[in-house]
Amino acid sequence: MTTIAVCFVCLGNICRSPSAEGVMAYQVRRAKLSERIVIDSAGTGDWHIGQPPDERAQRAAKRRGYDLSKLRGRQIASEDFARFDLLIAMDDANAAALTKACPPEYRDKIRLLMEFGARDDSRVVVDPYFGGDEGFERVLDQCEDACEGLLKALRTQLLT
Secondary structure, eight states: OEEEEEEEEESSSHHHHHHHHHHHHHHHTTTTTTTTTTEEEESSSTTTTTTTOHHHHHHHHHHHEEEEEETTOOOOOHHHHHHSSEEESSSOOOHHHHHHHSOOGGGEEEEEEEGOOOSOOOOOOOOTTOOOHHHHHHHHHHHHHHHHHHHHHHHHHHHO
16 A cells, blocks of 8 residues: 655744644544555754644644644654655745755655645745744644645545
8 A cells, every 4th residue: 555754844843844744634634544644744953852832833723623732843854855755845945955955866855835735825834933823823724725735636646
C-alpha cells in the first residue's frame, strides 16, 4: 500500500507549521486516510526544540476542534529530505532555507502551502508570532483552505 509523508515547515515550529499539522491530521483522519498519509512538522530554526506550540496557536486551534497540545517543536533534519515526499513551507524564506539545506535530488519535494489554497490567493502563510490573536485565526483559515487542496492532490496521487 502506498503511503505519502508530508512535513510542514515554518521558522520555529511553534505557530504555523504545527497549526498546519493539526489541521491536516484532522482532515486526513476525517477522510479515513491516516494509514496512507503521514503528517509531521518542523522548523528551520532551533529556538523552540522540544517546546509545545505557542499558547495562542493552541487556543485558536482548540476553538476549532484541533488539538495541538501533544506536538513539540523540532528542527528539520538532513534525513527528513529523503524521509518525506513533500516538504511544505509556510513562506518564501523557509522554502529558501529548505532549498539551501536540501540535497539537489530532493529539491522538487519543496512546495509552498498556499499553492494548494483555493479560497485564499495569498502566496504565503503570514507569521502571526508578533501580532495578536487575529493572526492565529488567519493562519487557521489559510491552513484549512490549503490543506483541503493538498488532501485533494494527495488523494489523486494515492489513486494512481
